[in-house]
Amino acid sequence: MAEKDSSAKRIKAVRIKLGLTMEEFAQKIDEKASSGTVANWETGSNLPNATRLARIADLGHVSVPYLRGVSDDPGTNQWTEAMLKSAAELSQQRRNVEDAAMEFLRVLYTTAATKQDLSGYVKFLKKQTEALKHLE
Template identity: 65%
Template structure:
């Protein structure tokens, strides 16, 4: 199944490469292919048509990018498989750490913003009650010295929990 690309956007990326190299359309055409002319480059840059695969590869090489990125404009496509995997892994780690932080170190503000019911002594709080609870808590604790753990401390504890879970699975 052939993928369609926004020819005008591809053209803008080709133009950006040409301009970054400081080349005229004629000079750029000669770097790509002996048969290419400035009109050919103009057609690419204005989105009238796409270069063939061989020319796309040469343009991408000149721009020090992947052909996939040249066509899609998606920065993820300009990463190697290893870089993509590292990126995904870092995103998953960040998400899991944020979830850990939210569950193990909840902030009253976040807790009160969660949709759903919140009860105190079996009394369901409405939005005004939640605001009152927050204001009372701030009046009681607002001036105290902050002792919330740093992100590094939370990350270390999270890693310790993951290590402990891994050890339990091995046994």
């Protein structure tokens, strides 16, 4: 029972930390959840299933064991580490794209027969860049 009480308090703490009403919280967790569902979780009358619990943990940046009350470590370091790893991977991808673009431009410049050819390549690249911006 202690785990259930602890879980209920921690779920409520996550919702309050996010500044959400029970209805707003329910909508972020699952389209089938309602404010009554959240009220049941927060009173310990019922607990969310594994999928919903994982979603709550994700939203609150805490671990599932913490939400379940089996750990006192919210696990925020794990979330921070994952975010930093993702940021590092994105930075590396950006550097790779920049390096590839520079190599592409070098090859274009050295293989263009005339300034007109080079000008045509530049116009093409600008058009493609604009098209890519619309995908962001």
